[in-house]
Amino acid sequence: MNNDPVDSRLIQRIRDNPKYQQLVQKRSRFAWRLSILMLIIYYAFILVIAFAPKSLGIKIAAGSVISVGIPIGVFIIVAAFLLTGIYVRRANGEFDELTRQIKEETK
Amino acid sequence: MKLFFASFSGLLGALWTPLLWAAEAAKPETKVNMTAILMFFAFVAVTLGITYWAASRTKTTKDFYAAGGGITGFQNGLAIAGDYMSAASFLGISAMVFAKGYDGLIYSIGFLVGWPVILFLMAEQLRNLGRYTFADIVSFRLSRVPIRTLSALGTLCTVILYLIAQMVGAGQLIRTLFGLPYEYAVIIVGALMILYVAFGGMIATTWVQIIKAVLLLTGATFIALGALHHSGYNLEAFFRAAMEGVKASGLADHKKVVADNKDIFAPGGLVSDPISAISLGMALMFGTAGLPHILMRFFTVANAKEARKSVFYATGFIGYFYILTFIIGFGAVVLVAPNAQYVDMIKGTLQGGNNMAAIHMAHATGGDLFLGFISAVAFATILAVVSGLTLAGASAVSHDIYANAIRGGNVNEQTEMRISKGAALVIGIIAIFLGIQFEKQNVAFMVGLAFAIAASANFPILILSIYWKNLTTRGALIGGSLGLISTVVMVVLSKTVWVDVLGNKAPLFPYKDPAIFSMTLAFVGCWLFSKTDNSQQAARERALFDAQSVRCETGIGAAGASGH
Numbered sequence: 001m002n003n004d005p006v007d008s009r010l011i012q013r014i015r016d017n018p019k020y021q022q023l024v025q026k027r028s029r030f031a032w033r034l035s036i037l038m039l040i041i042y043y044a045f046i047l048v049i050a051f052a053p054k055s056l057g058i059k060i061a062a063g064s065v066i067s068v069g070i071p072i073g074v075f076i077i078v079a080a081f082l083l084t085g086i087y088v089r090r091a092n093g094e095f096d097e098l099t100r101q102i103k104e105e106t107k
Numbered sequence: 108m109k110l111f112f113a114s115f116s117g118l119l120g121a122l123w124t125p126l127l128w129a130a131e132a133a134k135p136e137t138k139v140n141m142t143a144i145l146m147f148f149a150f151v152a153v154t155l156g157i158t159y160w161a162a163s164r165t166k167t168t169k170d171f172y173a174a175g176g177g178i179t180g181f182q183n184g185l186a187i188a189g190d191y192m193s194a195a196s197f198l199g200i201s202a203m204v205f206a207k208g209y210d211g212l213i214y215s216i217g218f219l220v221g222w223p224v225i226l227f228l229m230a231e232q233l234r235n236l237g238r239y240t241f242a243d244i245v246s247f248r249l250s251r252v253p254i255r256t257l258s259a260l261g262t263l264c265t266v267i268l269y270l271i272a273q274m275v276g277a278g279q280l281i282r283t284l285f286g287l288p289y290e291y292a293v294i295i296v297g298a299l300m301i302l303y304v305a306f307g308g309m310i311a312t313t314w315v316q317i318i319k320a321v322l323l324l325t326g327a328t329f330i331a332l333g334a335l336h337h338s339g340y341n342l343e344a345f346f347r348a349a350m351e352g353v354k355a356s357g358l359a360d361h362k363k364v365v366a367d368n369k370d371i372f373a374p375g376g377l378v379s380d381p382i383s384a385i386s387l388g389m390a391l392m393f394g395t396a397g398l399p400h401i402l403m404r405f406f407t408v409a410n411a412k413e414a415r416k417s418v419f420y421a422t423g424f425i426g427y428f429y430i431l432t433f434i435i436g437f438g439a440v441v442l443v444a445p446n447a448q449y450v451d452m453i454k455g456t457l458q459g460g461n462n463m464a465a466i467h468m469a470h471a472t473g474g475d476l477f478l479g480f481i482s483a484v485a486f487a488t489i490l491a492v493v494s495g496l497t498l499a500g501a502s503a504v505s506h507d508i509y510a511n512a513i514r515g516g517n518v519n520e521q522t523e524m525r526i527s528k529g530a531a532l533v534i535g536i537i538a539i540f541l542g543i544q545f546e547k548q549n550v551a552f553m554v555g556l557a558f559a560i561a562a563s564a565n566f567p568i569l570i571l572s573i574y575w576k577n578l579t580t581r582g583a584l585i586g587g588s589l590g591l592i593s594t595v596v597m598v599v600l601s602k603t604v605w606v607d608v609l610g611n612k613a614p615l616f617p618y619k620d621p622a623i624f625s626m627t628l629a630f631v632g633c634w635l636f637s638k639t640d641n642s643q644q645a646a647r648e649r650a651l652f653d654a655q656s657v658r659c660e661t662g663i664g665a666a667g668a669s670g671h
Contacts, residue, residue, distance in 0.1 A: 010663075011653060011654050011657050014657050014661065014663070015653065020657075020660070023660060023661075024660055027660070031227040031228060032227070032228075034223065034227050035223070035224050035227045035228055038220060038223045038224055038227075039224070041220075042216070042217075042220045042388065042392065043385075043388065045216065046384050046385060046388040047381075047384075047385075049213060049374050049384050050380070050381035050384035051381060053373065053374035054373065056209070056373050056374055057370045057372060057373025057374075064343060065343070065346045065347050065350050065372065066342065066343065066346050066372065067209070067370065067372035067373050069209055069212075069373055069374065070209075070212075070346075070372060073209075073212045073213075073216060073433075074430060076216050076219075077215075077216060077219055077426040077429060077430060078426070080219055080222060080223050080422055080426060081419075081422050081423050081426045083223045084222065084223050084226050084418055084419045084422045084423075085419055087223075087226055087227055087415070088226070088415045088416060088418075088419045091231070091411075091412075091415055092412050092415060092416070096411075096412055099660070099661050099662065102661055103663060
């Protein structure tokens, strides 16, 4: 409507391509799973802060001043970075290869 | 180009006069820091040189809004980090760790975890569906005029609030660091950002952000290393020293911690109840995914692959930066808090204001020269962020309102660019004016409000338009407006504005962060009024979803990159 309408027959051809359906299914499942994982990690942390803030103050070892909250916090930051790495690796490899094949086949 | 030179030399003159004046008239409490001023001049000279170069390469709207689409994933990752790591995060979060301990980390984690979600659900979709602004994506299927207007409104609200907060912060910071009067500081920041944006567009803005990100990451790394060095790079010794630091501290916050026998390595009273904790978490996480100046950065790369890489690098840089601010904050507890040079032992406050922890840390670890460097970096940080904001605001005016909503997309590129440059000028002047007006106001709530609006107005319509076939113009319009209006109303009635700014006795709305309510309202509004929309237009919009998802998934038909 507002943008250049891509040829509707081309769209139909792409949608009928099993590889397209495979791409959509695989990618969206992967993306949502990782998103939910990130949300669970983060909201678990937030809920602990909301309902049991003291538990993050437990020391990592007897005689240490470091609380478990510190490595947990750093872990969440590192986990966020690693998850993006995992997604980019698969998307820029497997998914982009599928996309390339779809473009090739539906030219 | 002539105009550029005229403004350039005018600005240099304008810069020197107050600086010299300040140098002469400096009062004892506002020392003029010559190293800082010289380093800041070097930064301004380099960035204006880049702006001059960028101006000669900015010929089309694509150059102006999206740097020609030729930025690489790595460069864009750095630029996103430069756009996102504001002086508020650098100074604010390290100061929060300094004063409150573990609570500071809760904020930085919230600011970071939005990024993976942006990558998984939005980055490549933005690149494949949009050209210059996030409204391009929402109006792919939906009706142009109302949707562009709403998106532009959401953009401008976010941008102006964020800008005011940055401007006021800049004025106060520069007054302390450079010994420069508040108004001059605000005017210099405003004038520079107008120059960068109006002449150099996205190319100049990107490079200002990249340089700033490198400077800030380098500077923060050195402060953190200095802090760890003091404890022989032993973490146990470092945190033990922090605990001792609290006991010896002259800061009122720390005395209270000792009196209450609290643990600075555990969550404190910052997040008071479950609703506030969850609401704050939502605003931080989804607000990031709705910030127009951040979303705009995804249009500067050539394709989905580079867009994904951008987020990977950005998340790495930003995460690393937050770990640094955490170390800097606790390092300041060790080195700054017990030292009468930095703390007013009688009043129990930090010299120069409570946001100065990182700045004093620079002095404590690297002396005067390093303090000068970090002060200049803090100034550069503000410039990079306000430039990104101004460009996003100008694009909303020229691309969304003028070119699309008013002219229906039939517009001459040169005219659109002129409008955009004019808009950058006007937004800059408004920001300077409001920055001066708000000098004495408490503006801390404005960044929070900007995030809440981004999360409740921009984010819902954007994510639903990408993923939910049934979204219609009516639903998006009502849902987005509900999100926008309810956020503003709830923030005004909350303690931060109703009590702290307007001086009323008790807040009418009990929570500080409205996101949990306003986001729910926005999503329910979008859902309800789309579901019940049986118009012909709605049917057409739903029918277009297939074409949209093909383009979204494969990038076929996406605005290609010329990539010079």
